[in-house]
Amino acid sequence: MPEKIKVVVTRQLIPEAQKLLESEPNLEIIQWHNENPCDRNWLLTNAPNSTGILLTLSDKVDTELLETAGPTLKVISSFSVGTDHIETSAVKHRNIRLGYTPTILTDAVADLAVMLILMAQRRGGEGIRNVLDGRWPQMPWSPALMTGPQIGGSVVGFLGFGRIAQATVKRLVPFGVEKVVYLTSRPGERAREDYFGLLRDQPVSIEPAGSWEEVARESDIVVVACSLSESTKHLVGTEFLGMMKKEAVVVNIARGPVVDTDALMKALDEERIFGAGLDVIEGEPNITADHPILRQKRCVLVPHIGSATFNTRMGMAMESVRNLLAVLRGEEMVNECVL
Amino acid sequence: MPEKIKVVVTRQLIPEAQKLLESEPNLEIIQWHNENPCDRNWLLTNAPNSTGILLTLSDKVDTELLETAGPTLKVISSFSVGTDHIETSAVKHRNIRLGYTPTILTDAVADLAVMLILMAQRRGGEGIRNVLDGRWPQMPWSPALMTGPQIGGSVVGFLGFGRIAQATVKRLVPFGVEKVVYLTSRPGERAREDYFGLLRDQPVSIEPAGSWEEVARESDIVVVACSLSESTKHLVGTEFLGMMKKEAVVVNIARGPVVDTDALMKALDEERIFGAGLDVIEGEPNITADHPILRQKRCVLVPHIGSATFNTRMGMAMESVRNLLAVLRGEEMVNECVL
The missing domain is CATH 3.40.50.720 (NAD(P)-binding Rossmann-like Domain)
Structure with a gap:
């Protein structure tokens, strides 16, 4: 029996995306279950030994997080169009792959x-x-x-x-x-x-x-x-x-x-x-x-509502889960950020 | 020397339209010179013996106004897309021609x-x-x-x-x-x-x-x-x-x-x-x-700003003056309301 693969998810997802995530049998899903943005300490506590992290633009990806996650980390999937919250050089340096959702919005x-x-x-x-x-x-x-x-x-x-x-x-x-x-x-x-x-x-x-x-x-x-x-x-x-x-x-x-x-x-x-x-x-x-x-x-x-439509947010959620699963399955991401 | 033709104008016009109106040599122009909508009594006092009246949607055109103007009245030119303020049957009954500006906005x-x-x-x-x-x-x-x-x-x-x-x-x-x-x-x-x-x-x-x-x-x-x-x-x-x-x-x-x-x-x-x-x-x-x-x-x-652009309002003013002058000159109106 294969060991469970640990993924950390810093958000509640819409039901369709959650279902897609849970359809992958071998995942141990550690998820933040609160409407407020994910607490940094919670993320750092849960990151060690994870293979993938699905996060949003309120979660900073820096050397501290990557070091804490350790060498098991293969993929960061960001539920965002931008990558301003990500130190891309640190991600590249570790050969971690980065997914995002740039086109859907x-x-x-x-x-x-x-x-x-x-x-x-x-x-x-x-x-x-x-x-x-x-x-x-x-x-x-x-x-x-x-x-x-x-x-x-x-x-x-x-x-x-x-x-x-x-x-x-x-x-x-x-x-x-x-x-x-x-x-x-x-x-x-x-x-x-x-x-x-x-x-x-x-x-x-x-x-x-x-x-x-x-x-x-x-x-x-x-x-x-x-x-x-x-x-x-x-x-x-x-x-x-x-x-x-x-x-x-x-x-x-x-x-x-x-x-x-x-x-x-x-x-x-x-x-x-x-x-x-x-x-x-x-x-x-x-x-x-x-x-x-x-x-x-x-x-x-207006309060940064550029991508705030039902279709877009649903699409972003689905795509960020697909990006995460793609790397775990050895498939191609829907949108991979070239580092 | 031909007698002057009396026209009543219930509004200040933008300079270009005013110039066009004044370019007609034989007009006696009686004009409301206040930013507020034209006073009804002022209009009734000045309407008698006029040949044309240029007015806006805040001026009601009814039997009283038409009777007061008398048989000299040939044209009503309305600076408006709608004709809700006009009793069209009363206008038609007297063979008065009606111009408006329906398309420009x-x-x-x-x-x-x-x-x-x-x-x-x-x-x-x-x-x-x-x-x-x-x-x-x-x-x-x-x-x-x-x-x-x-x-x-x-x-x-x-x-x-x-x-x-x-x-x-x-x-x-x-x-x-x-x-x-x-x-x-x-x-x-x-x-x-x-x-x-x-x-x-x-x-x-x-x-x-x-x-x-x-x-x-x-x-x-x-x-x-x-x-x-x-x-x-x-x-x-x-x-x-x-x-x-x-x-x-x-x-x-x-x-x-x-x-x-x-x-x-x-x-x-x-x-x-x-x-x-x-x-x-x-x-x-x-x-x-x-x-x-x-x-x-x-x-x-929003406060009824459908036609409120510089281009449209300038176009409406020019067109309402053109409609008025057209009838006086025996030419075709830009937009005549079919009664």
Whole structure:
């Protein structure tokens, strides 16, 4: 009789994914059974002699965890699109394989990008607040009342042009976008991947920008869709915002620190740009009710709900279990992170 | 020297439209010069002997106004998409021609329909409120946190299938809609107009529904886009909402009374539907802060901003001036309301 293989799971899973996990007969499953994020000490206590760990973005993967788990550890399966919580060099150094779920949330995040663009342009947050605060009866109709820019005829600039950005373009085309420009880590060069045939078909002009200045100056809508790195941190800062058009909006669906919050607040205060829509922000989730960004009526801020759809979360759970089981069974992962 | 032609204008116009109006040499322009809606007594005092009146949806056109203006009146040009404020029979009876601006706001309203669908599905209003009220730091990440349905794979049902509804379909297709059903005043019959070639090309299945019950039962997203009449008043009421799917949302971009507010609140209270997005509501704009709909966190309500974009409002102003001048010059109106 073969020895049981120990796996540590730092989350409750949805029933379908739990069932899939338990369908593997030889597993000893050690699981965190609380709705709150997994306690670090619990994880360190249970990691030794495990073969696999399934965890989420609230669990840090560092040398301490890997050393504690010991040489039996073969696979980390992360229930996340990003790997910011993982010291990938430490994982690589130990020949541990890393799975994640990068593609399944594309539709959910691209949908949210469109929502935030529309809310920033059409003053969605301001409109809701006017109604909630009982101001509607005192808003006599006038031609300029609550007006904003619209997507039709606009230039949309992307910082980063991966799968989510391209899925956003796909959605925006029938709104009447005039042109798309994008900046990648290779300014001026055509994007390598063409996920939906948009670069080939060119339903509208879609061209690489030579510099971030070009994106800032040309765009009516700026969508931040790049990963966070030393070179993208605060990329949308005082200089960038200062070059933007007065009626332009900026939307961040990537990582908070790509946008310099102080610079954004100043640009909104001085009405140098029209509005902003943020799914992420520096210092999240510790944004208290007295945070000055919340006084900006032209800034819409939602609590990092990019991937928050039923389909996506179910898909992420299933895929993270599949990634874990694949390594244990010697099969290919659905999505393996190349280290 | 020809006598001056008197026209009454109940609004300040944007500069471009004002310039166009004043470019007509023989006009005596009597204009309301205040940001508030035009005073009724002022209008009645100035209407006599006018040839044309340019007015907005806050000015009622009834027998009293037409009688007061007298037999010189040839044209009413309304700066509006709707004609609810106009007794059209009284206008027709006197052979007065009626201009309005029905098509120019299609893009702006269809954009807003998409915004409201996304906000209703993705809990946009609830997300904003959670952040504003300082609850984000106490929202530990979990797979089900703030999740909602998504457009991909959904059936979208339209009540009314005119230009705005079809422009909304055009936008929704690349989000991955599976099927569109629509109800017109001729249930089961194909829509007569195919504004964007969608019925011909069928980028997804687009079929007429045989009844409102079919729309209610099949749809994941219901979009109210019909005109208000005896037969559409409270069409979305207790029965309709009771037949909807538990994870479905309803969006109203048409006229408030098509949706029965009390029935909607009850359906939301009992979680019989997932959410709602409203640009219009019964009794608007007199929605005070204590209105019970505002306690519904799954209901997004914005203050009738469907046409509120710079482009649209500028276009409406220009077109209403053009409609007025066309009749005075014996030319064809841009948009004449067939009475």
